[in-house]
Amino acid sequence: GQQLNQSPQSMFIQEGEDVSMNCTSSSIFNTWLWYKQDPGEGPVLLIALYKAGELTSNGRLTAQFGITRKDSFLNISASIPSDVGIYFCAGPFLSYNTDKLIFGTGTRLQVFP
Amino acid sequence: DTGVSQDPRHKITKRGQNVTFRCDPISEHNRLYWYRQTLGQGPEFLTYFQNEAQLEKSRLLSDRFSAERPKGSFSTLEIQRTEQGDSAMYLCASSPVGHEQYFGPGTRLTVT
Numbered sequence: 650g651q652q653l654n655q656s657p658q659s660m661f662i663q664e665g666e667d668v669s670m671n672c673t674s675s676s677i678f679n680t681w682l683w684y685k686q687d688p689g690e691g692p693v694l695l696i697a698l699y700k701a702g703e704l705t706s707n708g709r710l711t712a713q714f715g716i717t718r719k720d721s722f723l724n725i726s727a728s729i730p731s732d733v734g735i736y737f738c739a740g741p742f743l744s745y746n747t748d749k750l751i752f753g754t755g756t757r758l759q760v761f762p
Numbered sequence: 763d764t765g766v767s768q769d770p771r772h773k774i775t776k777r778g779q780n781v782t783f784r785c786d787p788i789s790e791h792n793r794l795y796w797y798r799q800t801l802g803q804g805p806e807f808l809t810y811f812q813n814e815a816q817l818e819k820s821r822l823l824s825d826r827f828s829a830e831r832p833k834g835s836f837s838t839l840e841i842q843r844t845e846q847g848d849s850a851m852y853l854c855a856s857s858p859v860g861h862e863q864y865f866g867p868g869t870r871l872t873v874t
Contacts, residue, residue, distance in 0.1 A: 690868065691855075691867045692805065694864060739804070747810040748861050749807035749818070750863055755804055
């Protein structure tokens with residue numbers, strides 16, 4: 650089945666550093682979504698991308714929809730302690746009845762002061 | 763502005779008991795999804811409703827699982843004869859048109 654692979658699996662960075670992570674797929678996606686999940690909570694939608702090559706920002710977050718439509722990238726600039734969490738990419742798997750989301754394996758981010 | 767809410771947030775039950783979870787979606791969203799998430803993994807799709815119609819069920823949803831959305835508003839997910847392997851976070855999401863899905867805080871189920 651479809652799989653989304655995220656790298657790196659985990660990151661340990663110092664406050665103020667920039668962060669880059671990516672998500673790759675063996676299949677083409679028409680939409681890429683990036684979520685952040687805190688422990689014990691549900692995922693929170695950060696950015697949605699709808700067009701190949703699209704670059705979208707949300708505050709210190711910037712995400713890009715890869716030109717091949719098989720990858721996406723998320724950058725966080727000037728990291729702060731509240732950026733700690735797990736970041737998931739997701740894309741809709743379109744079947745006849747639904748657009749259920751397929752999630753990546755996650756990137757765990759730790760920020761040290 | 764209320765988001766998706768889920769109740770309870772935590773449930774501990776003994777193996778063999780039945781449990782029921784509730785999800786209240788964002789009011790104007792007609793699409794509702796249930797996902798399951800185990801430790802260290804991303805959420806996995808369980809089932810989907812458009813209004814009151816259940817349009818798709820994952821093969822992860824065994825016969826012991828049933829979901830309803832009787833009036834096209836809130837939804838319930840019931841697990842009968844719980845097993846230890848059912849321990850997970852159960853997430854509900856809702857969506858307007860388009861692919862953006864908004865998740866609730868989840869129900870953490872522990873089966874002892």
